[in-house]
Amino acid sequence: MHGISISEPGGPDVLVWTEHPDPEPGPGEVVIDIAAGAVNRADLAQRQGNYPPPKGASDIPGLECSGTIAEIGDGVTGWNVGDEVCALLAGGGYAERVAVPAAQVLPKPDGVDLVEAAGIPEVACTVWSNVVMEAGLREGHLFLVHGGAGGIGTCAIQVAKALGARVAATAGSAESRALCAELGADPVISYRDEDFVEVVKELGGANVILDNMGASYLDRNLSALAPDGFLAVIGMQGGAKAELNMGKMLMKRLRMSMLGLRGRPVEGPNGKARIVADVRERLWPLVEAGKVRMPVHARVPMAEASRAHATLEAGDVRGKILLVR
Structure with missing residues (x-):
């Protein structure tokens, strides 16, 4: 088969x-x-040499895919050759075929194109595990998501709205802010010329924040949280090291998590199988009902993955970039 290699x-x-x-x-x-x-x-981080695949995983990049089951290993039940599916991967998605634990496979949602289904598993499992399973977002909460127009952000806005939360989002360009508003975010905050802390504090503070920036946003996120609030950090685009004001956390009874998805074991209380099962049970009906959809920024031939990476690195991507066979 063919797949993408990282030459260096x-x-x-x-x-x-x-x-x-x-x-x-x-x-x-x-x-x-x-x-x-x-x-x-x-x-992108793997390509740059900063995020190696977990032990035993494929060195081909790609953390999610869609397609048709071609072969079934021993002990697998509930799936048949020919089933249309999408899957959460530890690697191997930039290829013609991939082997994946059956516990990380999801049925293609009804009403979703098979190609577009490729952009759902990673963001859905990341958002659901952090925002719902860990942070406990629920109806009546104020939820803030940074980078609201990206793949994670667009999913998070819709999930939070479907759960009955009020959603605030940060975004850059006017087009990105318009997409966030269309998906249900209000207010939408320009990170270029507005202070998200002031805006969110005027609303009483956020109960849950989903952050992809890391160090550069840490103290401001803590300031923007309401008492008993929860900060879920899933990225370090703004750096990996920052000073943590534990006094601020103690006085406001704040909680924080930094939970990766790729390196988790398949099974166990913190495993991917548990997350995928919960997503299938509770989030998949929202996807099939059209309450959560994945906007697509572009479809790029898989063999031209370099062009897709350059597009994402350039910024202001709205939704997912798909690599199509």
């Missing part, structure tokens, strides 16, 4: 479409004939 750490041009061995399903796994994959910022 570097820019988008190090992504090369090359031959790879055909994957075979191990016990508890299925092989998916991939229709499409999707680009996530974690893929």
Whole structure:
């Protein structure tokens, strides 16, 4: 089969479409004939040499895909060859085929195009595990998401609205802010010329914040939280090291988590299987009802993944970039 190799750490041009061995399903796994994959910022970090795949995972980038089940390994139940699915991956999504634990596979949602389904699993599992399962977002909460127009942000806005929360979002360009508003965010805050702390504090403070910036936003996020608020950090685009004001956290009874998804085990109380099962039970009906959809910024041929990476790195991407076979 063909897939993307990273010739050496570097820019988008190090992504090369090359031959790879055909994957075979191990016990508890299925092989998916991939229709499409999707680009996530974690893929950019892997390409740059800053985010190696977990032990035993494919070194082909790609954390989600959609397609058709082609083979089934020993011990797998509930799936059949020919089923249209999408899947959460630890790697391997930029390829023609991938082997994945069956517990990380989801049925293609009714009403969603098979190619577009490729952009759902990673963002859905990231948002749901952090915002709902960990932070406990619920009806009546004020939720703030940074980078509201990206793949994570667009999903988070819709999930929060579907749960009955009020949503505030930060975004850059006028087009990005308009997309956030269309999806249900109010207010939408320009991170270029507005202070999100002041805006959110005027609303009483956020109960939950989903942050992709890390160090550069840490203290401001703590200031923007209401008492008993929860900060879920899922990215470090603004740096990895910052001073933490524990006094502010103690006085306001704040909680914070930094929970990655890729390196989790498949099984166990904190495993991917538990997250995928909860997403299938509680989030998938919202997707199938059209209450949560994944806006698509662009469809790019998979062999041209370098172009997709350059687009995401350039910024102001609205929704997901899909890599189509």
